[in-house]
Structure formats: structure tokens, C-alpha cells
Amino acid sequence: MDGRAEVIVGAQWGDEGKGRVVDTVAGDVDVIARFQGGANAGHTVIVGKEKYIFHLLPSGMLYSGKTCVIGNGVVVDPDKLLEELGGLQEQGKDRARLVVSGAAHVVFPYHKILDGAEERFRGREHSIGTTRRGIGPCYVDKVNRMGIRVEDLLSPDTLREKLSTNLEIKNLMLSRVFGEDPLSFDEIYNKARSWGKSLAPYVGDCSVVISDALSRKQGVLLEGAQGTLLDVDHGTYPYVTSSNPVAQGALTGTGLGPSAVGRVIGVVKAYCTRVGSGPFPSEEKGESGQYLREQGGEYGATTGRPRRCGWLDMVALKYAIRVNGIDAIALTKLDVLTGLETVKVVEGYTPASGAEQSGTVYPNHSVALAGTTPAYSGFPGWDDDISGCTAFEELPQGARDYLRYIEEQAGVPVVLIGVGPERDQTIRRGL
Secondary structure, X not given: OOOOEEEEEEOOOOOOOHHHHHHHHHOOOOEEEEOOEOOOOOEEEEEOOEEEEEOOOOOXXXXXXXXXXXXXXXXXXXXXXXXXXXXXXXXXXXXXXXXXXXXXXXXOHHHHHHHHHHHHHHHHHHOOOOOOOOHHHHHHHHHOOOOOEHHHHHOHXXXXXXXXXXXXXXXXXXXXXXXXXXXXXXXXXXXXXXXXXXXXXXXXXXXXHHHHHHHOOOOEEEEXXXXXXXXXXXXXXXXXXXXXXXXXXXXXXXXXXXXXXXXXXXXXXOOEEEOOOOOOOOEOOOHHHHHHHHHHOOEOOOOOOEOEEEOEEHHHHHHHHHHHOOOEEEEEOXXXXXXXXXXXXXXXXXXXXXXOOOOOOOOOOHHHHHOOEEEEEXXXXXXXXXXXXXXXXXXXXXXXXXXXXXXXXXXXXEEEEEOOOOOOOEEEOOO
16 A cells, blocks of 8 residues: 555445445455445445445454544444444454544434434425435534534533533424424433443544554545435435535545545446436336346345336446546446346437537436436347356456446446455456
């Protein structure tokens, strides 16, 4: 390592397989840090016959001798975090050192209730499709400068003062706007104090921890949740998440400067999926979409909801590469395409009538994107089982042609190829 961090981001609508990629790369680094999002994300790692789903813990927790960091850009649900940590401890799998930023904001019960109430208020036609885990309302409090941070849980007086003000406002909103029952201060305060006592051994300054590792030329990996097209600034607003999953978010979410980043790896699924509402030009609602869903096990790790499935969108991928400054691609789930007679790719869009944008420029405005018609190219599929392939040259001709096309169009190399769900079913090419 050259004393700079690598950033792993999702280049689509999330669920690209970032957890699996982080787990693959984590063996080569010393520090793995999660920089944004909350328990609305679910990163799945399969080791042998064991399946692990991390909602808040960084995906490197299964490695001994590593340091795993939950950055200040994450919103922490203490119940979920302690549940995940406890589950690993019971199995003897909490092998890494864990550091939780004291500056990370805390998801409280009222955030979750408000999340659900606001979705119901929007109605089915205008709902965002949130996980109702309280993520958005927690980020609202953060920006509104009334959030409660992990470090506040360690100070009874500070916690009491902040929670008293917050809960008074939240109870008014819950009861008078949404018709919900008000919440008990003592119940929530006591729960929060319990959180503080349990989390105290892990609380630290993530910026210092990561910066010290970089100064010692140790390998550092910054792990994002969700994906570029769900970014609150650069995604299909308003059908987005509440944070910045793009590479720039890794800096604010961990307390590092731009010069600390050496390479950005974009995780790309061999096709596309999306959860929740919002435009999805390449969505397949017929047999092809169902085939991708079942072959790929496309059901949410956090919610269990079936994912919407469609073809790889090169217009959107080029946009993600530009926005993130992606240097290399980690392509996952290539094996899912096995058995398809034709593999399709979106090469461009036919804009809505009267629209001014080019058909090769991604319109991140939801209305404009929803009005486009995708233009496809098709590639011959393959029937060979690729799950045992260990080198690019072992892949069938159709798969090799598909990968070369992606590299040519994207302008960056594919350095990792996932050919199966397990840790060792990965082809590494310069990663």
C-alpha cells in the first residue's frame, strides 16, 4: 500500500454485492471503515456454508487482526448493532477490533415511527419505498442540528438535555400530525443509557484511527452502502437514500481529506436491480426479470422484499464512473446470466418527446429518466457452468465478450469477477 485508502462504492442502485467484494479485498488490508448509511443496508458475505448479513458492521469483521470502523457518516441503530455484534460473539466470529465513531448519530425509536408514518402519509402513489428503519428522519435531525450522537450516550446529563428537547418536539409531531401515541421519556432515556454502557468500549475517533493507519502505510478500505444512483445529491431524487454513497461521501464520513484516497473501485452487478420506488429504464417485468430474480436470489437482505430486475445499463454506469471517479470495476454475479440465450445491455436512451438531453447522457432527474426509452444491444449467452472458473481465460466465449464490451465502454478495467456466491468463487485480475 502507498499510504492511501481504497474506496469501494456501489455503481448502481445498491445491492451490487459490495459486502462480498469488501470481504474479498479485506484480507489484503488492515482497516475497513463503513462511511455512510445505516441499518437500511444489508451486506451479505458467504464463507463456506455460513452466511453472514451485516447491516451496520463493516464486512471485514470476520478477519482476525483487522480494525473495523463505523464512521461518523453512519447513523447507528444501537439495538441492531449490538444484536449483530452479539451474534458474532456467540459464534466466536468477532475477530476484528471494532471502533465506533463518537460523532456518528443515533437512530431512536421515534425516528422509526416517523419514518413509517411519513410513508403512510405520502400514500402508495408517492411513497419513496423506505425500509422504515428511521434512517431518513435521523439524518434530518443531524442536518437540523438537533441530532443525538453516540458520544452523547456516554454523558447522562447531555443525553437527558438533548433527549428532553427532541422528544417534546417529536411527540407533538407524532400525536398532532400523524395521530400516533406519544412516547415515554423515561423509557427511551433508560434504553439510551443502556446503549451507552454497552457501546462505551468501542467508541473512538475514526479520523484519528484511519489517519494513523495511513501514516504507517497500512492498507485502508472505505466501504459504502447503497449505490450511486441512490445518492441524495446525484441519484434519482426523491427516490434516493438520505446520505452520500458516492466516493466523496467516504471523506466526510470518516474525516479524511481528498489526498488520502488512492483508488476508487466501483461494484457493478452483471445486470441491474432496484428496490423500492423510482424510475428503472432497463427493468424487465416478464420472464427475463423473473429469471434474474430467482437465479440471483434477488430479495432484500434487510427487508426480504423482491428486487426489481433488469439489464445492465451502460449509460447509468458511465454516469457512476464519472461522478465517483471510478478507477476499476468489480463485477459480481456473472454466473446468474448463465443459461440465457441473449444477454442485453442498455447502450443509450431515446429521450421523451421534446426533451433536450442526449440519449447517451444519464438524466438523473427522475421525471426525465422515467420518460426515456432504453435502446439495447444483445450478446449471445452461454450455458457453461462458470462457478468453478479461476481465470478469465477459462470463461466461455460469450462471457469473455460481454466483459470486454463492458471494459471498452466503461473505459476502466474489470479487476474482479464474481462467478458464484462464495468467497473463493472470484476471479482476480489486478486487484
